[in-house]
Amino acid sequence: VAEESPKEEAKTEDEVKEEVKAENVEEEKKSEVVVTEEAKAEAVAVEVEEEDESVDKDIELWRVPLLPSKGAEGTDVILLKFLRARDFKVNEAFEMLKKTLKWRKQHKIDSILGEDFGEELASAAYMNGVDLESRPVCYNVHNVFENEELYQTTFGSEENREKLLRWRFQLMEKGIQKLDLKPGGVTSLLQIHDLRNSSGLSRKELWIAVKNAILVLQDNYPEFVSRNVFINVPFWFYAISSLLSPFLTQRTKSKLVVARPAKVTETLLKYIPAEEIPIQHGGFKRDDDTEFSNEAVxxxxxxxxxxxxxxxxxxxxxxxxxxxxxxxxxxxxxxxxxxxxxxxxxxxxxxxxxxxxxxxxxxxxxxxxxxxxxxxxxxxxxxxxxxxxxxxxxxxxxxxxx
The missing domain is CATH 2.60.120.680 (GOLD domain)
Structure with a gap:
């Protein structure tokens, strides 16, 4: 099977909206057929695999109870994420849910928000504004690791590399806290990856960390990312994407968008309003702006x-x-x-x-x-x-x- 690389963004704003609308209609039809009480009951039985062989009646993910008997609005939203991630194959979605619960317990993810990772990585990724669908936007800035001291500190030991991953998972958890995990609510984030002035394959440890983060995120945070938009993409990125491609699911690949430097603002405007795009990317958003607030563009x-x-x-x-x-x-x-x-x-x-x-x-x-x-x-x-x-x-x- 030939490896796939993300194609450069060439769709119009109307095409993007039609594509999203079509996806939503198709998924709604599937969910009506597949998401039955039997499927949900099977999914929440995951805790039977715990050592004490008992079912945790308070089992939940991202503060949403998984047991339908709890009557939570977000239960269907969470279960649908796992079903969509596995193309509505119930058994595979069930296995994915079990592995996610096990991973979160092993890595103590439920307490990760309380961990302090310092300020060294604050500029490497951060939440800033919302997109056209009111989704929170997370910016990932790769060139901060061009600083040799920060690069060596971050990737110089296995312990520090693990710390980097945990910091990234914490950021994801913070982003999820901004969501409204209910039917009709905002249930995903938009990820922007800025590759301006960043090194290619010479930063080997960085790209190994990127690969590891992508794998964990796609396996344990299903359908929490609406798009991964790579901007200021240099030519070497296509080589790296071909190396990463075998590790990505088809669902993840379908959400990749690539923009060369000349197309950054044009691409971002398909997903983010101009007033929410940072000025360094061609939009009007400035830090601590005292002149404008909600004025229309x-x-x-x-x-x-x-x-x-x-x-x-x-x-x-x-x-x-x-x-x-x-x-x-x-x-x-x-x-x-x-x-x-x-x-x-x-x-x-x-x-x-x-x-x-x-x-x-x-x-x-x-x-x-x-x-x-x-x-x-x-x-x-x-x-x-x-x-x-x-x-x-x-x-x-x-x-x-x-």
């Missing part, structure tokens, strides 16, 4: 050779206008002006016209109108031969607002 498309103007109204009262703007792939001419409502007044140049290259990130600027009504005009001139997508938002702050 608008977008326009520019045909090759066309010009678009975006107008931001300025009130008659004195206030400050703040705006964010980003053009995917840029390569445009751009300028900002304040045009007073008084026809006899002069137009004020806020930002001189200039050519903006493809590597430019989102731009934020502001203007105080000093009590003069009018409008801010943002002009984007698409001088390239490609269609451009423009994202923007704005806010007006007066003396009585913030």
């Amino acid at each position: 608008s977008e326009v498309f520019l045909k090759p050779g066309s010009t678009e103007t975006i107008e931001i109204p300025a009130p008659e009262t004195e206030g400050t206008l703040v705006w964010d703007i980003a053009v995917l792939g840029w390569e445009v001419n751009y300028k900002e002006e304040f045009v007073p409502a008084d026809e006899g007044a002069y137009t004020i140049i806020v930002q001189k016209g200039k050519k903006i290259g493809s590597s430019e990130g989102p731009i934020r600027n502001s203007f105080n109108n000093s009590g003069s009504s009018g409008k801010i005009v943002l002009t984007v001139d698409n001088v390239s031969s490609k269609k451009k997508r423009v994202l923007y938002r704005y806010k007006t702050k007066t003396g009585t607002s913030s």
Whole structure:
């Protein structure tokens, strides 16, 4: 059987939504047939394998009782995760559930949230924002291990490598705590893996750890990850993915999305709203942002050779206008002006016209109108031969607002 490698993301946002909708419909049909009381009763009998041969009537996973007799809303949600992970093959799903319960007991996972792993790995993976379906988003930053001291500390001994895995499992457990494990609730996470400036096969211990983490996560956290999106992918990644492929289930492979550096923002926008994408990835989200909160993001498309103007109204009262703007792939001419409502007044140049290259990130600027009504005009001139997508938002702050 030929090994599979994740293909570079090329689907449109509508296609992604249709794909997810189709998957949900198919799975709902399957669940109606397969998830019977007999299957659930068989699954919760796992504790018979305990040494005392007794059934734990309080058995639960992620704070959700597994026994149907408990009447918990989340019981079906948890059992369906195991069934989906094994293509609705009841016996295989049952075995998977048993192994997960055994693994959690052996590794004391239920108490892992109380363990302190220090701050050394805090920048290597963290939760930040939500996606289009309100799923929590976890960012994994691989290049932190380019720091030789951190690399040697983390992978220098078997004990430290085991600590790394436990830290990763703790992060997963923290993410699950943010979920609503009920029918219709948010029941999975979105994982983003940033490979910018990270080494390839030379960091052997790192990729062994990645493989081990993937195997444990796919076997013991079924269907808790909606997608694994790899961004800023270098060419060497395809070699590594082919090495990892034999260890991945088909279900896991189907959730892999790959984006080369030029397609990062475009790919992330298929899963995450612009206001939730961190600025370093082309979105508008900034740490401790005091300017914007829930303001809507608008977008326009520019045909090759066309010009678009975006107008931001300025009130008659004195206030400050703040705006964010980003053009995917840029390569445009751009300028900002304040045009007073008084026809006899002069137009004020806020930002001189200039050519903006493809590597430019989102731009934020502001203007105080000093009590003069009018409008801010943002002009984007698409001088390239490609269609451009423009994202923007704005806010007006007066003396009585913030």
